[in-house]
């Protein structure tokens with residue numbers, strides 16, 4: 001598991017989430033990462049997702065440390081992380097009539113669904129581990145200056161397989177196309193060489209559910225994903241920062257500035 005020993009460089013790098021963010025809206029990437037523009041608000045989904053991730057990290061850390069996870073402890077980890085997030089600036093962008101308490105209650109429902117539905121793995125190797133990998137352009141063979149960096153939610157062993165766990169909170173179940181083509185999953189498969197990337201999606205449906213998808217990627221899909229990273233870096237260097245108006249504008253932390 002070389003990827004667990006890789007030390008991400010602090011100078012030139014691009015993260016998996018930055019690549020995804022650039023593809024969602026290049027102009028937002030420019031405001032956020034090139035200009036360092038101050039955000040107008042924080043997205044409720046991101047705040048909720050971050051606190052849920054903390055709770056799930058505490059669950060897997062218990063197993064890693066040889067303890068049986070206790071539901072009260074996992075829920076407390078969520079509550080502490082959420083309260084900490086809620087106090088930060090800028091304010092959370094809530095729906096009309098929604099309060100921070102409503103958002104917290106939704107998070108508790110998600111964590112309870114996780115605790116109800118999850119099957120613990122046989123062994124946990126790491127939780128929230130950073131990786132940093134050199135990227136070789138699959139077309140030119142050139143090693144790029146920038147490292148690809150990211151965090152793996154957990155790396156585990158399950159039924160004799162090496163599995164990378166990735167957690168998501170989502171409004172609804174992922175579509176078959178999303179599961180087949182998600183860039184993050186393809187890059188994690190390429191970086192780690194794990195047998196599976198297990199996507200654990202907590203859905204914010206009326207009855208919250210944990211949907212588990214064991215995903216693999218072909219060699220071709222992995223090469224294509226690395227090629228996308230190379231193309232994105234090339235576009236960033238060339239200063240290509242267009243506006244992508246769409247669903248992502250609703251929660252965008254620069255939407256007032258962008259509309260004006």
Ligand code: SF4
Pocket residue numbers: 025026027028243244245246248249252253254255258259
């Ligand atoms: S408001 Fe929309 S177009 Fe403007 S930066 Fe945000 S995501 Fe991009």
